[in-house]
Amino acid sequence: MMALRAGLLGVGMMGRHHARVLREVDGVDLVAIADPGGDPHGVAGDLEVLPDIDALIEAGIDIAVVAVPTRFHEDAALKLAAAGVHTLVEKPIADSVEAGQRMVDAFESQGLIGAVGHVERFNPALQELRRRLEGGEIGDVFQIATRRQSTFPARIADVGVGKDLASHDIDLTAWVAQSDYASVFAQTAFKSGRSFEDMITITGRLSNGIIVNHLVNWLTPMKERVTVVTGDRGTFIADTATGDLTFYANGTIPLEWESISSFRGVSEGDITRYAFAKREPLRVEHEAFRDAVLGEPSELVTMRQGLHTLSVVEAALQSASDGMSIRL
Incomplete structure (x- = not known):
């Protein structure tokens, strides 16, 4: 089976760790990175640092990790849901319950895996x-x-x-x-x-x-x-x-x-x-995300659970x- 094509939005303090783990997890291939602030930690490697979420989606990804400031979660997640991309958003799910509810509705209505990075x-x-x-x-x-x-x-x-x-x-x-x-x-x-x-x-x-x-x-x-x-x-x-x-x-x-x-x-x-x-908890979390996307049993934190939190x-x-x- 072909590896899931993964995109990463945000390569700051947390995003840099996601970049490393996405490259280590079996069955996942990190193919695109986007960050309007560039690559401060030098984690992109051979990948071009794309300017925004729209460019990331255009790269043709199956799954995405969103590791940008909380106030940007909703916009990125709704665009990814509309594009049919399974998504793991860093915690908290959003900056308000109303925004989080819109994210939950978008992913559930599309039948997509929407998850929140409560890595603990x-x-x-x-x-x-x-x-x-x-x-x-x-x-x-x-x-x-x-x-x-x-x-x-x-x-x-x-x-x-x-x-x-x-x-x-x-x-x-x-x-x-x-x-x-x-x-x-x-x-x-x-x-x-x-x-x-x-x-x-x-x-x-x-x-x-x-x-x-x-x-x-x-x-x-x-x-x-x-x-x-x-x-x-x-x-x-x-x-x-x-x-x-x-x-x-x-x-x-x-x-x-x-x-x-x-x-x-x-x-x-x-x-x-x-x-x-x-x-490493982050690696186990990514493996759970991969398994959920593939339809296998998983203890992933769903967006609905993240909304309750x-x-x-x-x-x-x-x-x-x-x-x-x-x-x-």
């Missing part, structure tokens, strides 16, 4: 976590908490930390728990002199009753990417920066020190750090503005 789903630690949760290893899940903190990335200019980073945590939480969000309450802070928030905290509940909490900011002088899942048999901690997964089991040995046993709901048990294959983020931002909890 493909992190090996979260993949292993999801597998173990499905196996019932901690029983009922009570709470999922995430921390995503780092310094400010100068490349992000058109959205705040909610849409850029919290969208990762909202998507991965709904995916790990296999449940949509039912309600959210959030608070934001603006400390960097920008019009967009650089800190957000979100609390809420999923439709299946799990309590969730997200701490996200661009104000921390270190990088933290942690997901904590607590259930009735223990706690999983997934570090997506390193790809590690650790399990803290509830203890089964009675505590003999009365002063600490008197106030603990559970006791400390064994600690296990799992060993498993750790493949955006709706939760916007509800959180509205909650922070109004000071009230919002039901979805």
Whole structure:
């Protein structure tokens, strides 16, 4: 079977990684690159850097990756859908729920694969976590908490930390728990002199009753990417920066020190750090996109799922503005 002809729109900080991976994935041939800003990272190789999305479509592509600023997602995606091109758009899906809905409608009406690049789903630690949760290893899940903190990335200019980073945590939480969000309450802070928030905290509940909490900011002088899942048999901690997964089991040995046993709901048990294959998440995401286009089983993040994630983020931002909890 002939390889899928791939086009890439945008070769900036994220696009350069897409260019590399598109050249590595079996069954995909990167044939065209477009970026009105040129090729700042020198990833085009022998390919001409085309000026816009129209030129990219004219190159005769089967699939496309859109890695341009969020405000340009809708225009590019609608043109690709009209041209019959299966498309993976970087997260968030769009800069508004209305724009995202138009994108969902365009791809679904054409019978095309439309996907959103919530790459954290493909992190090996979260993949292993999801597998173990499905196996019932901690029983009922009570709470999922995430921390995503780092310094400010100068490349992000058109959205705040909610849409850029919290969208990762909202998507991965709904995916790990296999449940949509039912309600959210959030608070934001603006400390960097920008019009967009650089800190957000979100609390809420999923439709299946799990309590969730997200701490996200661009104000921390270190990088933290942690997901904590607590259930009735223990706690999983997934570090997506390193790809590690650790399990803290509830203890089964009675505590003999009365002063600490008197106030603990559970006791400390064994600690296990799992060993498993750790493949690059972006490559796994591209393989899932390829498989979906070929009609094979895939865990790809669909545009409709990406739209739900955006709706939760916007509800959180509205909650922070109004000071009230919002039901979805």
